[in-house]
Amino acid sequence: MLKLAALKMASSFPGPVKNANTIRLALRSWPEVDEYLNICKGVIIPIGSIEQHGPTGAIGTDAMTAEAVALEVGRLTGVLVTPTQVFGMAEHHLAFSGTMSLQPATLLAVVHDLVISLARHGFERIFLINGHGGNIATTKAAFAQAYCSATNLGLPVAEKLRCKLSNWFMAESVFREARELYGDREGQHATPSEISVTLYLEPSLRSKQKPLSEPPPAGPIHGPEDFRRRHPDGRMGSDPYLAQAEHGALLLEKAALALSKDLQNFLNSV
Ligand code: NI
Secondary structure (H helix, E strand, O other): OOOHHHOOOOOOOOOOOOOHHHHEHHHOOHHHHHHHHHHOOEEEEEEOOEOOEOOOEOOOHHHHHHHHHHHHHHHHHOOEEOOOEOOOOOHHHOOOOOOEOOOHHHHHHHHHHHHHHHHHHOOOEEEEEEOOHHHHHHHHHHHHHHHHHHHHOOOOOOOOOEEEEEEHHHOHHHHHHHHHHHHHHHOOEOOHHHHHHHHHHOHHHHHHOOOOOOOOOOOOOOOHHHHHHHOOOOOEOOOHHHOOHHHHHHHHHHHHHHHHHHHHHHHHOO
């Protein structure tokens, strides 16, 4: 758990909460959401993916990590967190069992519809906390579509609506820490940093850890079969055996602090 004093809150923030459940949209009633909107127009949507993470990593890694970072950012800032959009664009992982993917056009429609739903109620700042690189291009396209729709639908917030995608694993402090801990063994997929966060969050995953052979270097990504040919066990240049729960706690803390500042700037932006 982070020290609340570590963050200086802007006046537009509701502020840190003691009970983390109070920032979960799913646990609020609609009159409470109306009350919240009188104080803050910001909301966080965690977005992940359900896809293979190498021979030892959990299929739900990207959804678990995005949700954990989002709930911690919510706890630090008081900004509401919606339920997690657990399914993402993972077409290139479909040659591995367990992967469940939305096509880019489907994900675009889902993110668009979620943004427009929230905008209709008066939310003006939609902050997506993302755990999966494959979601980035599609999510940004969805934002462009949502801006058009908000105007076309004549929503009162259309002029003020802003959407932002923040990738926890790309925060500078997280990236730097991962490089220090793992060097070039961090790789690009099924990375020890993301696996560390899952080991911290879910102790039952720790027993899956085992030494792995030298991974093939990260390369270009095409279709699912091509991905499996190039990366037979699903890893891209990574050594998830280096992952540790203690690292996960540290990385989660760094991600939550960095993204809370990012969110603060976003809420204060014009
Ligand atoms: Ni991942």
